[in-house]
Amino acid sequence: MNHTHTARHTHGTDTDVQAEILDLDAEVLAEHTTSITAWLPLKSDPHHLVDLGCGTGTGTFALLDRFPDAHVTAVDASTEHLQRLRTKARALGVQDRVRTVRADLDETAWPDLGSPDMVWASASMHHMARPERALRNVHDALAPGALFAVVELAGHPRFLPENAPEERPGLEERVHAAADRLQKEHMPGRGADWGPMLTAAGFTVEGQRTIAVDIEGDRDEAIGRYALGVLQRIRGVIADRLSHEDLTALDRLLDPSGPHSVLRREDLTVRTERTVWAARRT
Numbered sequence: 141m142n143h144t145h146t147a148r149h150t151h152g153t154d155t156d157v158q159a160e161i162l163d164l165d166a167e168v169l170a171e172h173t174t175s176i177t178a179w180l181p182l183k184s185d186p187h188h189l190v191d192l193g194c195g196t197g198t199g200t201f202a203l204l205d206r207f208p209d210a211h212v213t214a215v216d217a218s219t220e221h222l223q224r225l226r227t228k229a230r231a232l233g234v235q236d237r238v239r240t241v242r243a244d245l246d247e248t249a250w251p252d253l254g255s256p257d258m259v260w261a262s263a264s265m266h267h268m269a270r271p272e273r274a275l276r277n278v279h280d281a282l283a284p285g286a287l288f289a290v291v292e293l294a295g296h297p298r299f300l301p302e303n304a305p306e307e308r309p310g311l312e313e314r315v316h317a318a319a320d321r322l323q324k325e326h327m328p329g330r331g332a333d334w335g336p337m338l339t340a341a342g343f344t345v346e347g348q349r350t351i352a353v354d355i356e357g358d359r360d361e362a363i364g365r366y367a368l369g370v371l372q373r374i375r376g377v378i379a380d381r382l383s384h385e386d387l388t389a390l391d392r393l394l395d396p397s398g399p400h401s402v403l404r405r406e407d408l409t410v411r412t413e414r415t416v417w418a419a420r421r422t
């Protein structure tokens with residue numbers, strides 16, 4: 141991916157920006173995450189869970205909340221994300237129920253994950269360089285009967301009405317089309333159907349559920365910040381693929397203090413889809 145262009149109004153490192161977006165994801169999509177953890181076809185409450193590619197802990201904390209007797213091993217390649225997760229765990233008083241493990245899951249040898257009753261991987265499997273191998277590693281780490289939940293977003297959420305902004309209607313779709321083309325080249329697993337891949341890795345897929353996310357933005361100023369963060373991050377990688385007029389219009393939306401800023405809009409919504417696959421090691 142081209143990281144040479146950083147979003148004009150973004151401060152901090154790319155990891156900081158991703159961390160902020162992940163935290164906003166957690167806040168804005170909290171009730172959808174709860175409905176996914178409630179839906180999981182579990183035979184009994186799990187005691188040891190693993191959150192693979194845990195980021196700043198959206199899944200970890202949702203799982204700790206859903207299963208009050210469980211502990212979670214949270215795994216990620218990013219030291220900064222894990223640090224943030226530990227700080228949150230302390231603030232929530234659940235530090236004794238979380239163990240963090242820094243590991244690059246693209247490496248052939250995985251860390252010892254213990255014997256989890258359930259592995260959760262949200263928006264992380266599409267990052268794997270060799271997803272088939274990663275799925276087999278998860279399969280081998282689980283005890284027979286244990287569950288693997290793969291959660292993926294259909295893509296970046298949409299925020300603006302189709303006819304916005306006034307001077308460049310349809311801008312957001314053109315921005316996403318450029319990002320999708322770029323990401324297809326670098327992350328073929330994004331937007332994939334994980335069902336057949338899970339079956340090929342030896343799992344029995346027991347359920348698949350797609351949740352449509354459609355949240356009215358006027359309820360929450362976090363949605364403005366979420367839109368700003370997501371669009372800034374996309375701009376950072378596709379700026380050179382947009383027309384001059386589209387880039388100018390996008391920068392007007394992304395100028396937090398400007399009159400056209402997304403932060404000032406009252407017509408934002410969050411529109412996306414999340415799919416979860418529940419796969420059992422038989």
Ligand SMILES: C[S@@+](CC[C@H](N)C(=O)[O-])C[C@H]1O[C@@H](n2cnc3c(N)ncnc32)[C@H](O)[C@@H]1O
Binds near residue numbers: 192193245246
């Ligand atoms: C889009 S974030 C999702 C984070 C979290 N699961 C959530 O739902 O908010 C993807 C995460 O996968 C991690 N990741 C990507 N590639 C990885 C790898 N090879 N090994 C370990 N973690 C990885 C990133 O550091 C990031 O935290």
